[in-house]
């Protein structure tokens with residue numbers, strides 16, 4: 290599902306939550322949406338799902354405007370952090386309601402996901418714990434198979450085994466039924482390996498949009514004798530530096546060319562990868 294966002298602005302009174310965002314998502318991929326608290330992730334997903342109308346700019350999904358357009362919103366699903374179910378009735382009622390709203394609903398798959406997360410059909414939705422509500426949301430999001438499916442920190446309250454189950458189920462179902470998935474998360478180390486493409490926003494603006502491989506290739510860890518590390522990294526963007534006795538390690542940002550790699554090898558330096566989380570911290574300005 291093609292998602293085109295152009296000069297998107299969303300204001301809440303005096304607060305500009307999205308500030309002229311532009312990007313295009315193409316093909317069926319799992320996209321990671323990363324940003325610090327208050328950076329505008331929920332605001333962006335809410336506009337894509339037509340829960341909110343933008344203040345300015347355009348949003349097209351599958352080439353069509355999304356707001357108040359039932360033909361498009363049927364194909365779009367946003368699961369927010371506390372799940373996406375009404376507080377009335379039982380889990381079974383919630384599934385019935387979800388099926389009614391979602392044309393690609395797979396009832397058998399929904400039942401098997403309920404089992405996976407230990408949810409019983411007769412459970413009252415109101416009495417569910419935070420993690421159970423999130424799991425219920427994940428069931429609705431996955432079994433709905435919407436061509437554009439978005440999860441906004443949908444795992445909140447879920448324990449580590451349940452999050453792992455969500456990760457595995459999402460990946461398996463995406464491979465069996467490719468679709469466009471956007472997932473916002475603060476758990477970058479945990480969910481980062483799922484992302485083929487990453488969008489990073491900060492204060493309502495886009496600071497990076499790249500495939501994960503390219504993004505990761507911009508960071509390198511340089512390890513070796515302190516004086517050699519220092520000489521090698523002079524003039525480079527150093528994100529972080531640590532020293533342990535005579536050895537030092539520096540994290541540098543920016544792709545290294547062949548000549549630089551050869552120079553590092555000649556100086557006895559080891560070059561290694563940097564994690565997505567470190568790059569994210571750098572791109573969004575470190576501590577404020």
Ligand SMILES: Nc1ncnc2c1ncn2[C@@H]1O[C@H](COP(=O)(O)OP(=O)(O)OP(=O)(O)O)[C@@H](O)[C@H]1O
Pocket residue numbers: 301304305306324325326327328329330331332333
């Ligand atoms: N209903 C609202 N009314 C007024 N301001 C709002 C409203 N919702 C969000 N904001 C503001 O808009 C900005 C973006 O908020 P948003 O919830 O989109 O961020 P987020 O990236 O999802 O944050 P988090 O990671 O903390 O969930 C923030 O400054 C927030 O205070």
